Amino acid sequence: MLKGIDVSSYQSTSYSTTGMSFVGIKVTEGLTYVNPKWTGQRATARAAGLVTIFYHYPHIANSAAAEADHFLAQINLQPGDVLCLDWEWYGQNVTDAQARAYKDAWIARVRSKAPGHKVIVYADRNSWLNVDTDSNCGDGLWIADYVTAGQPRITAAWRFHQYSDSPLDQDVANFATAAELKTWAGVSGGSSKGAEIYPGANATHWYSSAYPGDPMTTNTVAWHSTETTALPDYSGGSIAPNLTAVPDFANQRLVWYQHFNFDESSRALVHATGQMATNTLNVAQVEIVGTCDPSTHASWTKAGIQHLYMPELPDWAIRDLNHFAHWAHDAHGVPLTSGLKWLPYPQSYGSNGVRMTTAAWSAFTGHCGHQHVPENDHGDPGAFPIAQILEADMPLSTTDVTTLTKTDNVLSSPDGAKDPTGNAYWTMESYFRYGFLQDRETNALVKGVDQKLDAVQATGLTDEQVQAIADKVAANPALASAIADKVADLIATRLAN
Secondary structure, X not given: OEEEEEEOOOOOOOOOOOOOOEEEEEEEEOOOEEOOOXXXXXXXXXXXXXXXXXXXXXXXXXXXXXXXXXXHHOOOOOOOOEEEEEOOOOOOOOOHHHHHHHHHHHHHHHHHHOOOOOEEEEEEHHHHHHOOOXXXXXXXXXXXXXXXXXXXXOOOOOOEEEEEOOOOOEEEEOOOOHHHXXXXXXXXXXXXXXXXXXXXXXXXXXXXXXXXXXXXXXXXXXXXXOOOOOOOOHHHHOOOOOEEEEEEOOOOEEEEEEOOOOOEOOOOOOOOOOOOOOOOOOEEEEEEOOEOOHHHHHHHHHOOOOOOEHHHOOHHHHHHHHXXXXXXXXXXXXXXOOOOOOOOOOOOOOOOOOOOOHHHXXXXXXXXXXXXXXXXXXXXXXXXXXXXXOOXXXXXXXXXXXXXXXXOOOEEOOOOOOOOOOOOEEOHHHHHHHHHHHHHHHHHHXXXXXXXXXXXXXXXXXXXXXXXXXXXXXXXXXXXHHHHHHHHHHHHHHHHO
């Protein structure tokens, strides 16, 4: 059995996914309601690589087809998304016959409009046993019966079992492994390769619902610079990339905002109708808040405005861009290669000699800049440190080393004792200093011993005399012990002097 939960507007967008394999998310109700949190809740599920079940709560008296269309209109479906009717009608003045008719019509409508996606029905035990008459649950039954997980009190086959609503709705799936669940759901293409949301990315500026893109299997990252000092609004999302990296100078890190799924086309490239595909040709686009223009850089610097300048990115920004590039490779297979020449701005603008032909663009995989994309004239991100960003092993920066050695409250003191301030921890720097001082003291003691031993004079015995003494000692163990004690006393006395 696999564990999962289901959420609605009553739950947070940042629910725990630990130990989960799937999540059900309420999207719509009736003909007009849309769960205001559903896209954020989806982003959390995508980031964890969970199978997503999107569900609709019906108003049975309405047209099932119209409600199904309202439901589907909200979702930019990805391979493996499961669609569910939450077959409940509490407080609605409808007959059982109307509820049955609605169920069958909704299933048929969704199947016709979303071929290739599993369509299932959620029902409580009473409705399933006493209202349903045809056992039509599409591709599977999600039964609600608050008993032991995996043991609902029905004889029909089931796929999912909601067994508790405390502290939130909890479920199990009747699959042996997560891989088996994903295979049943139809997870394929880009979605099977990795999580769609970059770990830690903020989804508060999500534009996929307003401007849904095309599903794709991303094999290229196109880098841009925003030529701004703050997160743009991208005209409400109509010209947004997949992700934006915003500098946090105080904490020396990049804050990531995601606007579209990684395997979904975004809108930051010129893409003329009838011309070569740019936005939709398996490319994820990443904007970095900052400038590649030396004139803008000089102006902002003179005005005292903190900003990122692409040719002179700080170590911490390169570090975070490197982490992203490696995630794109590890989770989605984007090659850690470029092979392109990156020109400084404004040389990189327009017909720059490095912009790809349409044939080269079609064949390209890896990392490129806006300056390389055909049908576009922008020159960003200019002289971009792509080699460092794609490095296999990103070296630690001076800041990283300082942080590592000076961070307190991690390593316990050698004997667990507290200092006068009550702190029972040492920094790595303190350990290094303590080790150095101990080594220096030990070396001084050893040197003193060597000097005193050198002062001990040899007795001048011949080889024959030494052999005669050895023979006597070997024949008399008591004598050996007495000699050892005497020698030890003598050495101690000599050393003390």
